[in-house]
Amino acid sequence: MDAREILARLRVGEPLTPDHYRWFAQGLADGTVSDAQAGAFAMAICKSPIGPDARVSLTHAMRDTGQVLSWDVDGPVLDKHSTGGVGDVVSLPLAPALAACGAYVPMLSGRGLGHTGGTLDKMEAIPGYRAIIGNEELARVVREVGCAIVGASGEIAPADKRLYAVRDVTSTVESVDLITASILSKKLSEGLEGLVLDVKTGSGAFMATPEDALALAQSLVDTAQGAGCRCTALLTDMNQPLASTAGNALEVIEAMEILTGSGGSARLRQVTLSLGGELLALGGLAENAAEGERKINAALTSGAAAEIFGRMVAALGGPRDFVSLWRDRLPAAPVMVEIAPRTSGYVVAIDTRAVGEVVVHLGGGRLVQTDAVDPAVGLSDLAALGDRVDDQRPLARIHARTEDEARRAAEALHAAYRLSDAPVTVPDLIHERIG
The missing domain is CATH 3.40.1030.10 (Nucleoside phosphorylase/phosphoribosyltransferase catalytic domain)
Structure with missing residues (x-):
């Protein structure tokens, strides 16, 4: 068995056996499989989904390339x-x-x-x-x-x-x-x-x-x-x-x-x-x-x-x-600024991904993998869907290292919130249960 055989089966749509998945996973772990072959494997599965039984085989194979913890405790893990x-x-x-x-x-x-x-x-x-x-x-x-x-x-x-x-x-x-x-x-x-x-x-x-x-x-x-x-x-x-x-x-x-x-x-x-x-x-x-x-x-x-x-x-x-x-043990940012809305109204939509990006660009996340994270920066008192915001109830409080970073964060935060004169129905917190 080798990587080329496995990739050839995937290319023509033939299902892989549990042994195929075990071999390929071990090859990923020990370097037998090259980056090019790993990329071809991922692309083949991305283009042609493998189905539930094969997902179990792939999961087991990847899990078993490392240590599986065992427990001697008096309660469920x-x-x-x-x-x-x-x-x-x-x-x-x-x-x-x-x-x-x-x-x-x-x-x-x-x-x-x-x-x-x-x-x-x-x-x-x-x-x-x-x-x-x-x-x-x-x-x-x-x-x-x-x-x-x-x-x-x-x-x-x-x-x-x-x-x-x-x-x-x-x-x-x-x-x-x-x-x-x-x-x-x-x-x-x-x-x-x-x-x-x-x-x-x-x-x-x-x-x-x-x-x-x-x-x-x-x-x-x-x-x-x-x-x-x-x-x-x-x-x-x-x-x-x-x-x-x-x-x-x-x-x-x-x-x-x-x-x-x-x-x-x-x-x-x-x-x-x-x-x-x-x-x-x-x-x-x-x-x-x-x-x-x-x-x-x-x-x-x-x-x-x-x-x-x-x-x-x-x-x-x-x-x-x-x-x-x-409260005394956690780091705090030197600049804290409340951000009032440009007009008063009810919060009817939030671009939540954009809110997360505000934190990243303040230094609270990584733009590249090697970036250091600043634990002190971020946002607090975020207005929620349905809240009425005005001069007395801001959109958020920004925690930043500098005034310039706080200003840039404020611009992005304004763009992430959409307001209306009429309130909105807030989505259910839990949409569905599976299992």
Whole structure:
């Protein structure tokens, strides 16, 4: 068996066997497969989708090129994955809330991608926090604390790392088959018993239309279940930022407000509860999702989730007093400017992708892969759909390094908001459940 044989089968539309996928994935991981052959493989799958059974084979093959974690713990091992959005900081309150309810959560997360924020970048806004650790330390922290929010080590699905880099330069990122295998090869390497997927749709989502988001959600759920992992997905709205903030330290602040009961967006809290309820039901820690939501809510309101979050931060190098002094421990930008609307009115539409790009251009994301991220910059007090804005209620507060950067951000933010004299019907936060 060799790469040419596999590519020839794909070229003429012949299905590949599980052995073909295993050989090719191993070749990606060990370098037997060249970049040109990897690109041809990705393009062939992008042009001719491979179907549900083959997605399971490809996912298993990519997962098995690295280490698959195993656990000796007294509760279910659970996790969630989001397809990415603006102001999506759900992972921070969700992981410790699940742990407070008896789950173990090895939450392998990523960095910012395009206009969307990355969970690892948010965690690294906490001084001293180590987001990249080895699998042995990950297992130790999860056993001792109940959760760890960290990045995947090089031992996790190395074939995916190689194929992802090739997809990025061959315009094959959008393939549902390849997206599914990429996400799940890493998530299933965690040794999960249950997985919930937060698939975003709307102006700030990668899958902007409900049809595309539903297709991806169905593919992910079917493939995860076909691979032996209990899984459900929620289609959630990204026609506006999920939180009232966008930017790394600012989103950590909002997550801490949720964890400590001192504030936070109602939308952010509801998605946290909904995803957590699904996971507790999948893991057998709740009779159903509604009971699971009540348990997650209790973990948040009682302070149990905040206590576990503080233990996790300390275990991974952050301040031991973070939960009590988080406002003093996070970086702040030197320039803060409130942006009033040019005319008063109701917010009827938001270009959420553009809002995310404002944060990126302030320095809160990456224009190229090597860019350093400024954790302090971003947006807070973002006006939501249906809000009436005027001189007393601004569009947002900009946190920037310089006055010039704040002015440029204000221009882009004005363009991202559309106002009207009449109020608008706000889209449902959760569009659909799959699984």
